[in-house]
Amino acid sequence: MGRTPCCEKNGGIRKGPWTTEEDQKLIDYIHKNGYRNWRTLPKNAGLQRCGKSCRLRWTNYLKPDIKRGKFSSEEEETIIKLHSILGNKWSTIAAHLPGRTDNEIKNFWNTHIRKRLLRMGIDPITHTTRLDILALSSILNSSIYNSPQMNLLRIQPMVNPEFMRLAASHLSSQGNQNPNFIHQKDQLQLENTLQVRENHHLLQDQTLIQEMSDCASLSTPTCVVTSSCETSKLIQPNVNEFPSSISDFKPQTFPYIDILTCNNLESFVTLYDNYGYHINPQSMSATNSASRQSFANSSIASPSSTLVNSISNSTYIDGSTREEGREIRNCNNLFKSESQELLNPNYVSDDYMLVQINNNLKGF
């Protein structure tokens, strides 16, 4: 024999939003009798509600000491700090914020704080730097100014001119005179980059910011690659990497090229590995001597010796045009010193490393 149920399981029990009359009945009853027994309360108060529903309504909304309205910045900071220690223990967090309920804090976290942290490149679960592909560019942007080990030139989506010409033709034939060719996802990336830079007060490079803003609103096919010290240059993507017809187009098939400066390859690889992004060694190349040496000393296995031509005939940040396959090589070529050019320290024209990441592994 157990207890009797808190409320009837059959009909007669109201659900959904509370009316002002119901609220008043609950308030009046609790003021007069208290709320020791939620099971019997609805019947005694003349409410067609489950006891659990009454308790929730009272504790989350009607209790007189509940503080309503916007969270202050102090409260927000407290929540973030406590969440980093306690995790999703909303009731425990609420105990540190007088007048705030666990439900309110939970909602505020999910709708505001969580998103803000993500925009800032912080993982809302671990409270550590989040290095998915989206945030990576932003974070490394800021590292331009404070990391001795790694610089970001820029991560930008590649946009295929030939495909865009086809797309333009297709959209134009459908009566769309002003199609926006920058995919929404790409715009988001640009916006987030700018947002994070603003958050980090890294607005020294106004030209860069302006270019990024311009890029976000471009309606013509463009791929901007920007270095920390130079203004933008164009990369010519390899047409073969892209869909050849409008019917083949899928936004998620767009490849991305990350261009980073890095004088410590091991740290770069570790960085990616730690956050679950696999780097295909075939698509990596290092052009400065330190990176090459680091590359050669690393334990990355390379399954084949095929040249990677994915960005052959590309124009790089220094304005030069590389020969096909010259820069993007299989690791074996680097390890085995097959390319005298690449292992010649005098060959270095600029310090950068190219990484093409499998689009399926980027976590979008």
Add this chain to the structure above:
DNA sequence: AATGACCTCAACCGCCGCAAG
């Protein structure tokens, strides 16, 4: 003005530990 996408947050759902019966 109409429509759809997105956002917010009150309310519900389902689970768990504890305790009443």
Add this chain to the structure above:
DNA sequence: GCTTGCGGCGGTTGAGGTCAT
């Protein structure tokens, strides 16, 4: 000692509001 409900908690939902097109 076992069954079952209560109270509490975190996760999720969806109605209503807002914004963008």
